[in-house]
Amino acid sequence: MRTRPPVRPEPRTRTLTAAPSLVPLLARGALLSPLKRPRPDALVPATRLVLPGVRIDLAHLAAYERACGFPTGADALPLTYPHVLAFPLAMRIMAGRAFPLPLLGLVHTSIGITRHEGAGATREYELAVEVGKLAPHRRGTEATVLTEARTGGRLVWESTSTYLARHRHRPGTPDEARAEAGGDGSRDGSREGNGDGNPRQEAPPSAPLPSADGPAPLPAVAEWPLAADVGRRYAAVSGDRNPIHLHPLTARLFGFPRAIAHGMWTLARCLAEYGPRQAVEVQAEFRAPVLLPGTVTYAERGPSFELRSGGRVHLRGEVRPHAPDA
Template structure:
């Protein structure tokens, strides 16, 4: 019998007096990681963290813009910057005992951003973060984290990020145990001929409200190359310094090898931010990006775009695909 995901309770809102410090959170997450056994039917943390009165540090914003290739000095926040503002709240949740996935080696696999209106760098914000759901993935278990930013009580920005903890799915574990006992392999169930009542397991995630359906990034012709970037070995360390995301897979070849990567890899959020900086500024937009393959550091990548679609690739290997759509279009 297939295990049904647990019913998610209504989240409890917890308001923080100050932003959490990232260093102890990352240390706690690293210590708890070996104790966690990820599975998609684990209980979802039922807390929504809220931080009010958030002001943008303009010097930090300028450093972020330089690392990601955005034009500096503009009053409007880059479309990806609220993710960095809320990152300490996300780490507070994902480094806690209630979060069922190990923080070490966690891979960012996709993000959907809705910017309802342009966000000023001089505005005061309220940030909220919660884990929306857990779901099975062909390589393990994936968590969806919802982040929101409000100004004067109105929702101005929101995102849904998916994070993958890689592990062998439970059905593979069961097959391995049966083989060790000498039991015959399980016979796969015959597929039902009836039409499915709901979305298939391989269906794309639901589109946030206000964003029109996105075109498939896989078309008959590759997108035309717009720019080529030579990425230095320290891109992960530089982005980690401005974002606070110091996951070992991004920092050094030796620490990246501990998690199965031949070299350090670029942050997914750096990759999408760099692409959006090249794409150009937009006001009220919906952005969707999928991180398909890691970008090894150092390396050379090409940015390609046509119309609403963009991608990052090296040769024929596609690292990232995405779309940018004006809201209401």
Template sequence: MTDAALVLTQPPPLAPLLARGALLSPFKRPSPDAGFPRTRLVLPGLRVDLARLSAYERVCGFPAGEDVLPLTYPHVLGFPLAMRLMSGRDFPLPLLGLVHTSITITRHRGMPATGAYELTARVGGLAAHRRGTEATVVTEVREDGDVVWESSSTYLARHRTGRSAGAARDDVPKPLPAVAEWRLAEDVGRRYAAASGDRNPIHLHPLTARLFGFPRAIAHGMWTVARCLAAHGTPDSCRVRAEFRAPVLLPGTVTYGADDGRFEVRGGGHRLHVTGEVHRI
């Protein structure tokens, strides 16, 4: 069970959390049987910074100037709380190298950009994965006591598991009908980082990305999903699930495809980067 809530007075700053998580990473020993933080973080009375929201809308392609939060924006609001949980000593997975593998978002009704909200975040649990250990982080947004938005994100720490990883994934679906070709500039990661606060070095510059094994900077997975949903559109009440299959290198050219509530982003050779579905509820 989750322990008593810890109420915050303001969003925790991300830079110190990233630094703390990086420093503690070498001492973590990931395992699906490890303990994990049971505290539920709560941030009441949150109001959206409209200037920051406007920058987010521009970089992701959402319509600007409307009194409504894009479907993915509450993830940005809740990310500092999630980072506080994942950068702590009691979180067993190392923050360095942690891979965001999927997200499921449920929005119960439209959310005014000028509203006041309460954020909560908690670790939902750990699970064995064929490539390591996966953690689930659950975020909720309440308005006047009602849950209006919720998400479940999975994060994978790769490590030896003592069992065969099995064959490589062969469940790549056939390409969806191509809708648009997107030419992604080299600075997309920096622009999204400025709007979202997620300044992971793998997204900012080729030199810092190379330190972590990438030939160039890569786009944020949540930017890619947001860009897809800006193009696809979403009803006020909906559920979205997206999986992150492979990183998008910057600069680069990708193809956005969509059909019957499904969407995807593919690169050269039909390599699948992101796949997802939108369902009305």
């Protein structure tokens, strides 16, 4: 008999007085991870965390801009910076006992960002984060995390991220059938992630570049040599100190031959190269890890961009103008 998935109640809003400290959250999430048994029909926490009165630390903003290649000094937040501001709120939920997926092993597979209007560096913001839903994926279960930034009561920035927990589906269940179809509407379930937060798995394979009889690869724009300390420098400005990003020795403990770059760093670096935009929508898929040190190629044509090396595509995305709501 087929059972209906549980109905998620409306989220309860909980207002915080300060941003949570990331180190205890990451430690708690690591300790709880072995106790969790992920499944697509699990309930997610019905909690919406809100942090009002957020002021931008201009020194931290400048350090983030330098780490990601954005120009410094402008009165505008880089498109990816609100993600960093709200990261502690997301970790507060995902590191908790009620979150059904283990924090260790989560792979950031995709992100969609909408900037409704320019976000100034001297404004005051209200951040909000909640987990939207779980969905079966052919390699496990994906969680959707929703993030918003408001100023003066107006929604100026929002994002939707998907995180994959890898596990086997029970044979013969509807979840298994959906997972074999891709879990996200695709027949091949090709989104694999770039290894962000994935210390238990081998580096996932990436999609090859298009063949000669397929669409032509995007034209190369720039080539970037990446130093071995890229992960440590981004961890210092983002707070994401996952050991797979920090040093070859700690990365090897979790199956990677060398440290890998943060997925959100690769996206930020690509958007810094793409150039400034005001009201935009960005969709990006993280497809394969970037090993450090190494050399990558940034390619772009029209709204599309990608990061690749050799025959591997690490990141693929699009930037579109955002049409304001009527």
